[in-house]
Structures are given as structure tokens and as C-alpha cells.
Amino acid sequence: MTTRILTGITTTGTPHLGNYAGAIRPAIVASRRADMDSFYFLADYHALIKCDNPARIQRSRLEIAATWLALGLDTDKATFYRQSDIPEIPELCWLLTCVAGKGLLNRAHAYKASVDKNVEAGEDPDAGVTMGLFSYPVLMAADILMFNAQKVPVGRDQIQHVEMARDIGQRFNHLFGQGKDLFKLPEVVIEEDVATLPGLDGRKMSKSYDNTIPLFGSSKQLKDAVARIVTDSRQPGEAKDPDNSHLFTIYQAFAAPTQQADFRAALLGGLAWGEAKQALYELLEAELGEARERYHALIARPADLEDILLAGAAKARKIATPFLGELREAVGLRSFREQVQVATDSKKKAAKRARFVSFRDEDGSFRFRLLDADGEQLLLSPAFADGKAAGQASKGLQSGEPLDIRVQGNAFGVWLNDQLVGESPAFADAAAVEVAIARLRDALAPEEA
């Protein structure tokens, strides 16, 4: 049994070293495991919520795709696609929107933060809040539930969104599953041991703090960024404190254990910060140099990237298209063709439930008619002297025993134990007699379970 793991990357920026250590590298490692079936995608619909600059959206999609491939994501094994190439996702998003509680979404952190900011500034609480921002968690739920992902690795800020996906999925299951779970409920995965990488100034590496180390800048850009890492003022020869040095923390994230031990010893032994930076630069260059070449080669061939992503989308849609079909069925968006089928089926059933109507003749004798579901007369019984005989005859017709039908001219009679129990009306020709017999058999056939 493989575990399906899925995560999205919002395409608004250019990946930096912190994204690599915190998200991309562990994801690529996971995608190689035989017991994992990984789905990674560019969350470019999500990007539209945060960014209305088309050139930036386009550039970021290209860069992020190239980054993941350059770093070794194997697209034969993993399913790698753009969210916007899967039309089933926004369609599912709508189905989920119709069951997601507004109250649930009111509680989403990202939306609440905007409201709080507005209120503080004395503005209308919803100033600048789009429906995209408000519904962000529903789209994310659609991303996850579309593929029945079991594990969703995300940063801490996204935990609530995965929980909302569970809530929404559960509600949908309850409403439409008829006792069966249409969606598997996802679990959030926070990788505890991938420390968030500190940036140049020691705070978490983040574009919003402008303290990042570029992933695929030139060697010179890498060297310059490393040179700007803030250190303390200890002089060459003075012992450094590795545990309070974010330069060491960054080094640790990319070094083998023995390298880490050697570097720690060197810092304690008074290694100059300049030399320490050179060592970090060399370590990063070794880690990223080849990938950087691959990255630039990929960026130079955007049409190839397009092909790779479209192949990924085709792979994803092999799952999404039939599954969405099931979900449409579940909510009642069904083909009318099938509806017609259902109608004829029930007509057949109704026909089988043909009615016996008993009545008394003027002379007091007992008779019955057999009417089909449309009220048309199939049989008229002869006159019986008492009601009990008439009842037995009609019961006999419904017993499921083979019918003894005897055709006479353009009409027929039905016999039970050599006694006539019903006669058909007269028909125009023998063909009409055939049809009427077939209808009678159908009407009297035992009900299917």
C-alpha cells in the first residue's frame, strides 16, 4: 500500500534557499520512496489571489517548475502539474463551496488577519478582501480532496487549511456519500526536523524580510549573499559560539554529520568569520552548482517545460476526470439519458404491478379485469358464481406459474387447470395478439427483487 502525499506551491515568487531546505528537498526525497505516491503542483490559481501582475505570475510558474525539475524531481514517479491545467479542480471547488460553512471560513487565519488589520485602521472590515481570499481554503480543500491525498506536508501557517479540508470533506461525505466515504480525509504533515532556515539577519528566511539567499543566482550572487550573513564581532582567533551562529545553522542544513563536526570544531578553535563564510559558500556551491546549470538549461527551453507539465496534467486528470464524474453523480448532476432509463425501468416495474379489479355483473356474478399500469384492459374474466372462485382465479394468474394461453382467431384466452380464467379483447391481427400476449406475460412475471 502506498501513501498518497500531495502539496502545492503558490507561484508568486522565486524559490530561495529556505524554500529548498524547508519544502522542496524533503518533498523530492519523499517522492523517491517506493511507498509514497506523490502529487506536487503549482498552485497558480491560488497565486491569482495574492498577485494581479500577469508577468510575475507567468515568470514564477516557469521558475518554480524549472526549480523542482532541476533539483531532481522525477516526473515519471511523481505527478507534477499546474493546478490551472486541471479544470476538475475549480469544478470540485464549487461543489465544496456549496457545503462549506461561511462561519468556518470566517475563522480562517488569513482572512481574519485582513479583517483585523482593517478594523485597526478604522476601515470597513472587508476592505480589500476578495472572494478569492475568503474562499482560499475551499480551493485548497479541492486540491487535496480531488486526489484523495492522505498526507499533506505544509508549513505551520497552513495547518488550519488542511483541517478545513478535512471538515469540508467530512461534511460532503455525510451529505452525499450514502454511508460510503467519497473522500479520504487528509492528514497534515509538519516535518519537525527540517528546521526553518534562518536568513541573512537571523530571522526566518523569507522574501518578506528581504533576507534570502537566492537558490539559482550566479556563483557571484551566492557569494555576495553569504558575505552579507550577519555575524558577531569576534575577531579571527577568538572562539566562536556555533550554537548562536545562524551561519552555522545554515551550514548544518547542507552538511554531512562529519562536516558539521569539523566545522563546529573549527569555529570553536577561532576560525575567522571570513573563512567561515568561504566554507559555507563552497558547501552551497557544491550542493547547488550542477542543479543551477540544469535550471538555466530548463528555463531556456520553456516549450519543453510546457510539455512536461501537460504530461503531468494528463496523468492527474486520469484520476480527476472519472472521480469528478462520480461526485457529480453523488450530488445529482446526472445525465438525462440515464434519467430516461430510470423512468422506463420504473414503468416496467409499474407494468408488472398490473392491477386486478373485481366487480359484480348485473346478474350478481363475480368477475375481474386485469388492467396494465396505464389502465388498459389485458384480460376480462368469465363470470364466476361466487367471489371465492373469482379470487382463486386471479390469484392463480399471479402465482408465477407458466401461463396456459390459447389463441382463438384474433383474441386469446388464459386457462388455469383447464378452466378459462380470462379472455383478451379482440385485436386487429395476429401480430397485435402476439404483442398483447407479451405484455400480459410481462405484467404477470414475478417482481424482480
Ligand code: TRP
Ligand atoms: N496554500 C499553500 C501555501 O501557500 C499552497 C497550497 C495550495 C497547498 N493548495 C495546496 C498546499 C494544497 C498543500 C495542499 O503554502
